[in-house]
Structure formats: structure tokens, C-alpha cells
Amino acid sequence: MKKIKTIGCEEALKHLLAYLDQELGPAKRRELEHHIEICRTCFSRAEFEKLLKTQLREAGRETVGAAFEEKIKSLLGRF
Amino acid sequence: MMPLQLNQEETVTQADDRGFFEEKVIGLLDQLFGAAMRLVKNREDAEDLVAEAVTKAWASRRSLKDTENFRPWIFRILTNTFISDCRKRAVRPQTETLSENPSDAETAFSLFEELHQPFLLWWGNPEKEFLNKLLREDLAKAVDALPDLFRIVVVLSDLEGFSYQEMAGILKVPVGTVRSRLARGRGLLQKALWRHAKEAGLIKESKKSSERFYEKDKNDRL
Ligand SMILES: [Zn+2]
Numbered sequence: 001m002k003k004i005k006t007i008g009c010e011e012a013l014k015h016l017l018a019y020l021d022q023e024l025g026p027a028k029r030r031e032l033e034h035h036i037e038i039c040r041t042c043f044s045r046a047e048f049e050k051l052l053k054t055q056l057r058e059a060g061r062e063t064v065g066a067a068f069e070e071k072i073k074s075l076l077g078r079f
Numbered sequence: 080m081m082p083l084q085l086n087q088e089e090t091v092t093q094a095d096d097r098g099f100f101e102e103k104v105i106g107l108l109d110q111l112f113g114a115a116m117r118l119v120k121n122r123e124d125a126e127d128l129v130a131e132a133v134t135k136a137w138a139s140r141r142s143l144k145d146t147e148n149f150r151p152w153i154f155r156i157l158t159n160t161f162i163s164d165c166r167k168r169a170v171r172p173q174t175e176t177l178s179e180n181p182s183d184a185e186t187a188f189s190l191f192e193e194l195h196q197p198f199l200l201w202w203g204n205p206e207k208e209f210l211n212k213l214l215r216e217d218l219a220k221a222v223d224a225l226p227d228l229f230r231i232v233v234v235l236s237d238l239e240g241f242s243y244q245e246m247a248g249i250l251k252v253p254v255g256t257v258r259s260r261l262a263r264g265r266g267l268l269q270k271a272l273w274r275h276a277k278e279a280g281l282i283k284e285s286k287k288s289s290e291r292f293y294e295k296d297k298n299d300r301l
Binding site: 017018021022023041044045047048049051052053055056057058059060061062063064068069071072073075076079 | 097100104105108109112113114117126129130134137190197204207210213216219222233234236237238239240242243261262269
């Protein structure tokens with residue numbers, strides 16, 4: 001198995017949001033996952049940011065009313 | 080005047096288009112409306128924005144090259160409609176005094192750093208307790224308080240789950256700009272949540288005193 005580069009907290013924090021956004025390449029992702037396994041503070045921080053992201057997504061969820069859906073359908077019918 | 084045969088072909092394509100278009104739009108309606116709500120901040124305007132975007136999308140349906148890209152494509156139209164409506168209403172751009180430089184103090188602001196208590200024993204987790212106290216409404220208000228430029232990327236990323244690459248396409252800006260706006264937007268959002276939590280009394284004791292409390296607690300127990 002290839003050895004994973006050990007990174008410090010500063011480096012981990014720099015990439016944390018991209019990691020949670022699933023935007024890190026495989027090498028960087030492994031480095032970050034490794035750091036989170038061994039560093040309690042960064043682990044807690046990752047959990048916190050992840051939870052906040054989930055809550056934001058839930059807060060943004062909306063459901064249109066039946067009246068509005070009908071309005072859009074009749075708009076589409078006129079196209 | 081176009082030849083008759085071409086006209087007939089056109090009619091057939093349009094009928095196919097309409098079924099596909101309608102199915103996609105209805106399927107995405109809640110999501111489009113959710114994004115619109117956070118962009119314009121009230122139901123009535125959000126409904127108008129979605130209706131306007133759907134009308135524009137139909138008119139420019141030929142610009143959709145790959146049907147797989149329908150979702151980012153229609154969100155791009157929604158976002159552009161929002162931006163051009165702001166301009167039409169001559170709304171002063173809220174970004175004038177804000178740089179996009181992510182090294183600003185707002186970007187550096189972290190709720191976690193404010194809340195985390197390193198001396199706490201494993202069963203205490205003030206940062207999670209803080210999030211548990213936040214209501215849906217608190218989060219929505221914090222998003223609404225963001226300047227347009229940063230609100231758009233937070234909505235597209237955190238609420239709608241678009242990738243950096245997709246957002247770059249939606250906003251027609253480089254990926255680096257997406258990253259820096261997102262970093263800035265999230266920093267501002269956390270700062271707004273912190274301010275709100277203080278005003279609402281969600282945070283009662285200062286970090287210092289609670290640290291002392293837990294230190295004492297720890298000494299008593301171990
Ligand atoms: Zn660390």
C-alpha cells in the first residue's frame with residue numbers, strides 16, 4: 001500500500017470544505033481522511049461543518065402549493 | 080416563408096420537446112421554487128421568478144445541447160433571470176463594497192472556533208448543541224442576509240448540491256471564483272448565525288466561564 005502523506009491541521013482546514021463538497025482529488029482526499037482519523041479537533045470540525053451543511057439543505061427545501069403547480073402546468077400548456 | 084415539409088418537422092419536434100420539457104420542469108419544480116425563495120425571499124416573488132424562468136427556458140430550449148444537462152441549464156436560466164430582474168429594478172448591487180478576496184475577516188470567521196471547547200470531555204459537544212438549537216427559520220434568515228453575489232453560490236452549492244464545475248458553468252465564471260465566493264459566503268453565513276444566536280440568547284455563558292466550569296468538573300471526576 002502506498003504511504004499516505006501526513007498533513008497538519010492548517011493544511012487539513014484549507015481543504016476541509018472542498019472535501020465535504022466532494023471536490024477533492026483522490027490523493028488529497030486520502031490525506032485529509034487520514035488526518036481526520038488521527039486529529040480529534042479536525043474530526044469534530046468536519047462533523048460540525050457536515051451537520052451545518054445538512055441543516056442548510058433541509059432549511060432550503062420547499063414544496064410548491066397545488067395552485068402554483070396548476071399555474072405552471074397551464075403555462076406549459078400554452079407553449 | 081419556410082417550405083411545408085420543414086414546418087411539419089418542426090411541429091413534430093416541438094410536440095416531443097413539450098412532453099420532455101413539461102416532465103422535467105414539474106419534476107424540478109420544488110427545487111426551482113426552493114432556490115427562488117432564497118433568492119427573492121418571499122413566496123409571491125419566488126413564484127413569479129420560477130414562472131418567468133420556465134417561460135424563458137421554453138423560448139431558448141434549443142440552447143440545451145445535451146438533455147442530461149437539463150437541471151444545471153434551467154438553474155442557469157433561473158439565476159440569470161434573478162440577476163437581470165435585480166438590474167431592471169435598479170437594485171443597488173450589494174457587492175460594491177465587498178471584495179471577493181477570501182482572506183478577509185468574514186471568510187476566516189468560524190462558528191466552530193467560537194463554540195468548540197477543547198477541554199471538554201467526550202460527552203459534551205457545545206457546537207452540536209448549538210446547531211440543534213437552530214431552527215429552519217434561523218438558517219433561512221441567515222442565507223437571506225447574504226449579499227446577492229454570495230447568496231447565489233451558497234444556494235447553488237449548499238441547498239441545491241451543484242458541483243463547483245457546474246456552478247462555474249451556471250454563473251459563467253472560473254472555478255476559482257466559485258471557490259472564493261463560496262468560502263466568503265459561508266464565512267458570512269456563519270457570522271450571521273453567530274450574531275443571530277447571540278441576539279436570540281441561544282448562547283448564554285461566555286466560552287471562558289464555561290471552560291472553567293468544565294475544567295473544574297473534569298478535576299472533580301477524574
Ligand atoms: Zn487537525
